Amino acid sequence: MFESRLMTAATTSFHLRIAGLTIGVWGHDETLKMQLDPAMRAFSVAAATPDIAIQASYRMLSENPADKPVFESGGLWRLSTRHGRPCFRFVSPYFGTIPYKEACFTADFSRGEVHLHKPYFSASQRLYPLEYPLDELLILYLLSQRRGVEVHACGIIDADGRGHVFMGHSGAGKTTLAKLWATHPDITILSDDRIILRHTSDGYCIYGTPWHGEAHFACTAEAPLASLVWIGHGSHHTLTPLAPVEAIGRLMSCSFPPFYNPEALAWMLEFSTGLVHAIPTYQLAFLPNRHVLTLLQSRLMAI
Template sequence: MAEGSKEINLEIVTKDSEKIIKPEGLLLIDNEAKWVCLSEGYYNTSIYVCDENTGEILGRADANQDWSRAEITFLKHNQTAKVGVFNFFSEIILRNRIIFYQGIVIHAAAISWEGLGIIFTAPSETGKSTQAELWTKYKGARILNDDRPALRLDNDKTYVHGTPWSGKKELFLNESAPLTAIILLEQASQNSISRMPVTKVVPYIMPRCFLPYYNQAIMEKCLNNLGQMLAKTPVYLLKCRPDFQAVELVHECLTHNAFQDTSIEIPPLTRVR
């Protein structure tokens, strides 16, 4: 529910069942979790996970078209898996629902420093968490989320939000900050930083975002959200070591550019095929 509003933005209903029925429909994704486009009924998308040894369905989540309502079914005789199943499905539901509120979830480490939001993003094991922790050590920053923060447009500004899903370290805050910079990381023997033109940013950013590949219409909405965010946020490539100098390079860029108008016009993003 939005703050100060009685409108319910997302409703999740949970229930137990002796046996979870396999959903009928078109199989969209066949990975650890299987995604199905339902052939009939109120819900449009169903996701389920199975026991890798027995093949028994441990949990199933069904969501309507705009992900405003979802139902999660747990296997009654396997309550030990209930928390893990709920966390897994609730994250997926939030990631998709926020798209309809001009948002997107990104694989990154997000910090709040002096009221400004900064995110560090790169492939896994590149040093996102390390850079965030260096900022807490040297600049007194606070970690909003160590792994999967949410970005959302609000009154033409982008804000970065902490979410409850943050990887192994479980570092997150129920807070937000206006997004001031996106830092793309690359490990290097020497520290350097450069502002990236938006035309070169997209191939770096899109693989880091949780995109709705299962549905073209929702994908277009998601990419529109991302395009508006990138048009208003400076993006830097930081080639770095895990040290104080890397922090200082970013700090210098922020102190020179944080309050400048960085809005530019970019063409709509298109789906990578």
């Protein structure tokens, strides 16, 4: 908590913990003034041994380094390899063709460097060097090392401390459902857009993330997973059990697959298969009113 308050000012280092994974960042340039993005402050923790340690600094970047292309996102970022090591580069039309940032890592993804193209930034500017989407890409890469899966979902913790995940694509009703749950005094909302699923010694667990949706729900809490529900709008409220074979495809379609890593992709399928055979799965059709909460409580939270 103390470190979280410090993050509102310029700092020389910070640590983030998301879904039990820790990222440590140190300024490697005394002219670089770092600060956390507001959405990340709740996920700031005291100094701890990180899963990945990163040094951040200014540097003069080039437009065409001798990298081997791996994956093109179609947006701000692309993944390549440089001397066998993963490297993310970020290009925006606002700046030009030279990347405004690159992040390169060791082959095992335990250490890395983030470089910001110095001409694009003023000397007095305070920067969050892991600015989205890099922070999420780091967690996704760590998860791809057989650690878990991130999904498009609203996640909650019920009054008994059990987690429920309501998955769906854009427009399915994740934020709508989160707002409805927010009217319930005994429910903790982990996120209205991104949830992380992991398998621990205690079974499958869900974790809140800082990458919220329109309603800005983001919570650091975690809970054992009790149910997995695919949601969509309907003409009335219905909750239908799903067979594992159908649930696997839906889970994969709502996840963030590492298309650039065939081995990690195969492990994600294995993880998803195990999860849907261990956890009750459902299809929910609902109207945007509080009556759906009564249905969900009677069917999911009375188990």
